[in-house]
Amino acid sequence: LNAQNREHASADTIRWPNGAGYMNGAYMPVTEVRIPVTDWGYRRSDATYDVVSVWGGAFFRLDDHIKRFRRSMDSLRLKPKESDEEIKAILHRMVGLSGLRTAYVGVDCLRGRSGPGERIHPVNARNYIVAFASPYHSLMSDEVVARGAHMIVASTPRIPQRSVDATAKNFHWADMTRASFEAEDKGADNPVLLDYDGYVTEGPGFNVFTVTDGVVATPDFNMLEGISRLSAIDLCEELGLRCEIRKISADELREADEIFVTSTAGGIIGVSRIDGRIMNNDRPGPISQKIRETYWSKREEGWHADPVNYDVTMD
Amino acid sequence: LNAQNREHASADTIRWPNGAGYMNGAYMPVTEVRIPVTDWGYRRSDATYDVVSVWGGAFFRLDDHIKRFRRSMDSLRLKPKESDEEIKAILHRMVGLSGLRTAYVGVDCLRGRSGPGERIHPVNARNYIVAFASPYHSLMSDEVVARGAHMIVASTPRIPQRSVDATAKNFHWADMTRASFEAEDKGADNPVLLDYDGYVTEGPGFNVFTVTDGVVATPDFNMLEGISRLSAIDLCEELGLRCEIRKISADELREADEIFVTSTAGGIIGVSRIDGRIMNNDRPGPISQKIRETYWSKREEGWHADPVNYDVTMD
Numbered sequence: 174l175n176a177q178n179r180e181h182a183s184a185d186t187i188r189w190p191n192g193a194g195y196m197n198g199a200y201m202p203v204t205e206v207r208i209p210v211t212d213w214g215y216r217r218s219d220a221t222y223d224v225v226s227v228w229g230g231a232f233f234r235l236d237d238h239i240k241r242f243r244r245s246m247d248s249l250r251l252k253p254k255e256s257d258e259e260i261k262a263i264l265h266r267m268v269g270l271s272g273l274r275t276a277y278v279g280v281d282c283l284r285g286r287s288g289p290g291e292r293i294h295p296v297n298a299r300n301y302i303v304a305f306a307s308p309y310h311s312l313m314s315d316e317v318v319a320r321g322a323h324m325i326v327a328s329t330p331r332i333p334q335r336s337v338d339a340t341a342k343n344f345h346w347a348d349m350t351r352a353s354f355e356a357e358d359k360g361a362d363n364p365v366l367l368d369y370d371g372y373v374t375e376g377p378g379f380n381v382f383t384v385t386d387g388v389v390a391t392p393d394f395n396m397l398e399g400i401s402r403l404s405a406i407d408l409c410e411e412l413g414l415r416c417e418i419r420k421i422s423a424d425e426l427r428e429a430d431e432i433f434v435t436s437t438a439g440g441i442i443g444v445s446r447i448d449g450r451i452m453n454n455d456r457p458g459p460i461s462q463k464i465r466e467t468y469w470s471k472r473e474e475g476w477h478a479d480p481v482n483y484d485v486t487m488d
Numbered sequence: 489l490n491a492q493n494r495e496h497a498s499a500d501t502i503r504w505p506n507g508a509g510y511m512n513g514a515y516m517p518v519t520e521v522r523i524p525v526t527d528w529g530y531r532r533s534d535a536t537y538d539v540v541s542v543w544g545g546a547f548f549r550l551d552d553h554i555k556r557f558r559r560s561m562d563s564l565r566l567k568p569k570e571s572d573e574e575i576k577a578i579l580h581r582m583v584g585l586s587g588l589r590t591a592y593v594g595v596d597c598l599r600g601r602s603g604p605g606e607r608i609h610p611v612n613a614r615n616y617i618v619a620f621a622s623p624y625h626s627l628m629s630d631e632v633v634a635r636g637a638h639m640i641v642a643s644t645p646r647i648p649q650r651s652v653d654a655t656a657k658n659f660h661w662a663d664m665t666r667a668s669f670e671a672e673d674k675g676a677d678n679p680v681l682l683d684y685d686g687y688v689t690e691g692p693g694f695n696v697f698t699v700t701d702g703v704v705a706t707p708d709f710n711m712l713e714g715i716s717r718l719s720a721i722d723l724c725e726e727l728g729l730r731c732e733i734r735k736i737s738a739d740e741l742r743e744a745d746e747i748f749v750t751s752t753a754g755g756i757i758g759v760s761r762i763d764g765r766i767m768n769n770d771r772p773g774p775i776s777q778k779i780r781e782t783y784w785s786k787r788e789e790g791w792h793a794d795p796v797n798y799d800v801t802m803d
Contacts, residue, residue, distance in 0.1 A: 194525065207522030208530055210509065210596070210620055215523055217661035218533035249662075250669060281525070284665075292629065295665055296672055305525055314607065329651060333684075336647045337662040345660045346532035347564070347652040350599075350610055354565060357611055369648075369684075 187272030188487065192307035195267050200487070203305045213298060214283025218344045221245040224437045225400075226309060227268055227276040231478035233437075235261060237400050242280060245341035251282045251300045260302065268306045269485035275309040277438060311439035312378050317362055321445025321457040324376075324432065326423050327352035327364035331374040334395045339374070342397055349377035361446070363434075365426065368395045373421040378438060380405075381421075384431035384460045389416040401435035408464050408471075431458030433465070440472075441465040502587030503802065507622035510582050515802070518620045528613060529598025533659045536560040539752045540715075541624060542583055542591040546793035548752075550576060552715050557595060560656035566597045566615045575617065583621045584800035590624040592753060626754035627693050632677055636760025636772040639691075639747065641738050642667035642679035646689040649710045654689070657712055664692035676761070678749075680741065683710045688736040693753060695720075696736075699746035699775045704731040716750035723779050723786075746773030748780070755787075756780040 192203030214220040223242040226233050239257050246253070255263065260280065268276055280302065287297035313322055329351045337345050352364035365376045373381055375396035382391045382405060389409050391402060409416035426432065431453060432444035441464050443457020452458060457465070472478070507518030529535040538557040541548050554572050561567070570578065575595065583591055595617065602612035628637055644666045652660050667679035680691045688696055690711035697706045697720060704724050706717060724731035741747065746768060747759035756779050758772020767773060772780070787793070 203526065204524065206525040208525060209519065210521040210523060210594070210618055211518065211622070215530045216594075216659060217665060218659040219661060219665050249665075279525070293625070293627070294672065295668060303525055307526070310608070312608070330648075332647050332651045332660075333645075335684075336645050337660075343662060344531060344533045345647075345652075345662055346534060347658060347660055350532060350534050350564075353610060357609065369650075 188270045190272050192305060193267050193271035193273075194303070194305040195263050196303045197301065200267060200270055203307055206303055206305050208283065208303070211286060212283060213286045213295065214281070216286075217284070219249075219284035219295065220281055221249055221251060221341050221343055222279055222281040223342055225264070225278045225280075226437050227273065227278060227306070227481060228309070228472055229475075229478070230274045230483070231475065231480045232264070232268075232278075233472065233479075234400050234404070234477045235264070235479045237403070237477075241342070241398070241400065242282075245343075246282050246300075248338055248341040250295075251284065253282050253300045253302045255302050263302070263304060264306075265481055266485055267304055268481045269483050270487070271306045272483060273306055273308060276306045277309050278304070278306045280304040309438075311442075312434075312436045313362060313439060313442055318439065318442050321443045321453070321455065322363055322434065323361040323446040324444050325356050325359050325361045325364050325448055326426065327355050327366050329355065329364075329366065330369050331366040331395060333369060339396050340398055346377065353377055367423055371423050373423065373426050376434060379434040379436040379442075381426070382433050382435065382461075383421055383426055383429035384433070384458060385425070385429050387414070387460070389414050389460070390421055390425075391416070391418055392421050393418045394420070399435055399437075401437055401440060404468060404477075405433075405435045405441055405464060408467050412463065412467060414460065414464075431461050433457070433461035440468045503585045505587050507620060508582045508586035508588075509618070509620040510578050511618045512616065515582060515585050518622055521618055521620050523598065523618070526601060527598060528601045528610065529596070531601075532599070534564075534599035534610065535596055536564055536566060536656050536658055537594060537596040538657055540579070540593045540595075541752050542588065542593060542621070542796060543624070543787055544790075544793070545589045545798070546790065546795045547579070547583075547593075548787065548794075549715050549719070549792045550579070550794045552718070552792075556657070556713070556715065557597075560658075561597050561615075563653055563656040565610075566599065568597050568615045568617045570617050578617070578619060579621075580796055581800055582619055583796045584798050585802070586621045587798060588621055588623060591621045592624050593619070593621045595619040626757075627749075627751045628677060628754060628757055633754065633757050636758045636768070636770065637678055637749065638676040638761040639759050640671050640674050640676045640679050640763055641741065642670050642681050644670065644679075644681065645684050646681040646710060648684060654711050655713055661692065668692055682738055686738050688738065688741050691749060694749040694751040694757075696741070697748050697750065697776075698736055698741055698744035699748070699773060700740070700744050702729070702775070704729050704775070705736055705740075706731070706733055707736050708733045709735070714750055714752075716752055716755060719783060719792075720748075720750045720756055720779060723782050727778065727782060729775065729779075746776050748772070748776035755783050
């Protein structure tokens, strides 16, 4: 991948093909972006973030990601000095400096912490942005994507919306991590988490869709409103598929004809097993595959694409 | 404070009086302890920690903290290379190198992340320890401690035990942070969070106690089992006070004769207002003060003290 990336950008502008970063107004290799151990962004997980992909040298739905990122920051009362336009310019410049033609791009806003002598309270912290671009990776390996993911319904319930706003993208993943270990123990690839009423929420890094009798459905509550989820909903409309946004019980999930998940890290990925039950002859279902193929062919064609300017140099 | 600290240790052993740190087998100034932005310890808040205080040149209940830290790590399936004895030796050496006679000492275990080419799953991560010692600070200023803290019952409920194990000390503080802003908006110092059934859990960095008709009580569920909480329970016994460990409703809290909170960052701190209601003539209550004074006088006398060896040099 790196060799391919190098081909596509001129040698004198590629600085950090293994990953570039941004912090405190400066650009640097990704390995140099490091959070102080005393920063509340780490120490209280008091931060929000977004992840946008670069494919074929272009961002995908960058404006949608930045709008969501700003909503997340507002929800948590985080006010960095950079405007939306400045954040976009930073991400463009950072990817440009890396030379990466396909990339996984994270952008975080951290609380910081109050200074010496100040009252210890988040109102006294200076909030700030960090970002990084690293080589693109999928949530699941090519092999898992081809055979379909094996999922379980986790016994750990998702943190409720009333305690932590799931629509403000956050690092509160202890429930997800515990569920990932449960999946591992049961020989599955990934877990799906339910809310306290037994309805489907999301999994670690992805939204969930079911297909039953040709009708697509996805949850409406207690989960991140994913940009890839939005893309899948748009593609259903384009493909003439009915897509319902509503509660989905664990039983409906377990009895679905097909299941697929959506993520910036992989797009649309079909599921072939749920709690050990084999679906679609142990392969991703036909409707899931149709949506996946449409998603990637449209991306190749420049759907919602915002080309990166690779002709950048360090100041 | 720093001037005082310098007096008590020989000049050639003090390296970092503003704070010392430990990471990857090396000792350094606290400002150099920084977490990679891609590390799951930050990026998924996949970490646990403990905080122990140093007072008068000695750790307080170090063994109790290390035992709890190990239980937290086991609960999250974190396995660093250091044994309990090695962790204790690291903390002693780190405080020794700082020269600090009073210190706030944090020790964290982070997940790390899976390496390039490995399947992206926490089972593939190399877990590791970081630590730091900085000048001691209290949860609340001397002025607030003297007049008694002003508390509110927060409208944001605490993350439930079934989603995130509160007894494994963790950085999932978004609920606490939102509640801290609510307290700020209402002109109070700190919030107390309830569980989903309306019972008292804890606040940001402290456990909660009530005193009603001379009987002390503290919650038994969905909160950290604080070492300072344990000390307060022990002191009740020593002072001949009955202390009940059980559910406490929001109404019982609001109608209590006294409230106090416990924290490694400050010990025992009395409360003088709850949801605007003034208690004890707007001062910490007499039983709360008796426990506070006993706590600090016993600490001055070396209660549970484990002296730091300050005669250390860099290798």
